[in-house]
Amino acid sequence: MYEQVNVNLGERSYPIFIGAGELNTIGDRMNNVGLTGKVAVVTNPLVYRLFGREVIKNLEMAGFRPFVIKIPDGEEYKTLNVASSIYDKLVEHRLERGSSILALGGGVIGDIAGFAAATYLRGLPYIQAPTTLLAQVDSSVGGKTAVNHPKGKNLIGAFYQPKAVIIDIDVLKKLDLRDIKAGMAEIIKYGIIRDADFFSYLEDKWEEMLRLGDGILYAIKRSCEIKAEVVVADEREEGLRSILNFGHTFGHAIESVTEYKRYRHGEAVAIGMALAGEISYRLGLCNETAYKRAKRLISKAGLPTEAPTVPFDKMFMAMELDKKILDRKMRFVLMKDIGKVVIKELGKGDLQSLVST
Numbered sequence: 001m002y003e004q005v006n007v008n009l010g011e012r013s014y015p016i017f018i019g020a021g022e023l024n025t026i027g028d029r030m031n032n033v034g035l036t037g038k039v040a041v042v043t044n045p046l047v048y049r050l051f052g053r054e055v056i057k058n059l060e061m062a063g064f065r066p067f068v069i070k071i072p073d074g075e076e077y078k079t080l081n082v083a084s085s086i087y088d089k090l091v092e093h094r095l096e097r098g099s100s101i102l103a104l105g106g107g108v109i110g111d112i113a114g115f116a117a118a119t120y121l122r123g124l125p126y127i128q129a130p131t132t133l134l135a136q137v138d139s140s141v142g143g144k145t146a147v148n149h150p151k152g153k154n155l156i157g158a159f160y161q162p163k164a165v166i167i168d169i170d171v172l173k174k175l176d177l178r179d180i181k182a183g184m185a186e187i188i189k190y191g192i193i194r195d196a197d198f199f200s201y202l203e204d205k206w207e208e209m210l211r212l213g214d215g216i217l218y219a220i221k222r223s224c225e226i227k228a229e230v231v232v233a234d235e236r237e238e239g240l241r242s243i244l245n246f247g248h249t250f251g252h253a254i255e256s257v258t259e260y261k262r263y264r265h266g267e268a269v270a271i272g273m274a275l276a277g278e279i280s281y282r283l284g285l286c287n288e289t290a291y292k293r294a295k296r297l298i299s300k301a302g303l304p305t306e307a308p309t310v311p312f313d314k315m316f317m318a319m320e321l322d323k324k325i326l327d328r329k330m331r332f333v334l335m336k337d338i339g340k341v342v343i344k345e346l347g348k349g350d351l352q353s354l355v356s357t
């Protein structure tokens with residue numbers, strides 16, 4: 001049994017398949033979207049050890065000629081240098097138009113393999129097989145690909161949509177609880193920005209979901225649907241798509257001032273969402289109940305809601321580096337209610353008085 005969500009972008013449309021055991025369908029799914037021949041499977045040693053052999057076997061059975069490109073595990077390897085080492089392997093194996101790339105791993109693998117696919121020969125078809133909850137509900141859908149620059153995250157990248165996304169929920173059993181919770185942060189985000197009913201559902205089911213029981217399949221599907229809807233309305237983030245950044249301007253700043261060591265991305269986003277909720281309430285944009293509900297669910301899901309103690313100026317500088325600056329005022333996604341957000345510009349002064357009183 002599987003669920004399917006479609007991302008409707010004209011000739012760049014693609015399906016997302018979600019279900020238990022989906023990795024065993026990968027070859028057929030790839031055939032069905034018209035792929036054949038060589039496949040470069042980009043992954044890391046850990047993910048390869050867990051699922052690599054099974055995927056390779058499945059691809060071979062479906063008539064593909066797969067080979068593996070392993071890159072080291074970790075955000076610090078999402079760089080142009082490592083992308084360049086992927087190009088070397090693609091050249092070595094003579095990948096040509098018609099061949100494809102399969103990203104097998106978490107968000108780091110998805111972003112860098114997608115970037116390599118977008119740029120090698122001006123674009124090779126690629127497939128996302130995300131193996132972390134965060135990658136399943138967020139990074140594998142929507143076509144943002146990137147590598148980091150020493151001065152900032154995701155500064156070099158391209159919008160480039162995959163040909164399909166294949167989500168196997170069984171792989172989540174191998175993840176740490178901490179990573180499940182980090183993925184939950186993004187799931188909660190979808191409820192807050194777009195769907196009050198989904199938020200209520202999460203309020204009921206969060207505990208079972210952390211145990212990967214009932215509800216996880218629906219939560220992943222609903223998250224993908226919401227992301228797809230937003231991406232279809234605004235593929236290149238000229239407007240609506242920025243609502244997906246709810247909690248992220250603060251979240252990215254928190255990740256940056258703590259040097260990407262203390263928090264998982266989802267944890268920093270959880271704090272960022274709690275902060276954005278509090279600011280929304282203080283500005284009178286949402287009522288106290290809405291803000292408190294958001295904060296309570298984040299905290300019940302085992303995620304942090306309090307910012308680390310960091311001088312305001314340091315946080316502000318980190319926010320300025322995050323690329324959402326427009327004429328020195330920063331744009332923030334704030335809450336109007338559960339399920340509704342609004343974008344507001346705030347200056348440094350506004351912000352300082354809001355977060356430090």
Ligand SMILES: NC(=O)c1ccc[n+]([C@@H]2O[C@H](COP(=O)([O-])OP(=O)(O)OC[C@H]3O[C@@H](n4cnc5c(N)ncnc54)[C@H](O)[C@@H]3O)[C@@H](O)[C@H]2O)c1
Pocket residue numbers: 044046047050073074075078105106107108109111131132133134135138139140141142143144145153154171172173174175176179265
């Ligand atoms: N492109 C986008 O739209 C988008 C959106 C959100 C985040 N991102 C990017 O995603 C990245 C974060 O992704 P992430 O949280 O998946 O981190 P990650 O890719 O580093 O994965 C976290 C850890 O889990 C391991 N892992 C992967 N699958 C596993 C499994 N099934 N069982 C056990 N361990 C497993 C990985 O090897 C890694 O050590 C960041 O680089 C971020 O910028 C991109």
Ligand SMILES: [Zn+2]
Pocket residue numbers: 138186248265269
């Ligand atoms: Zn995120």
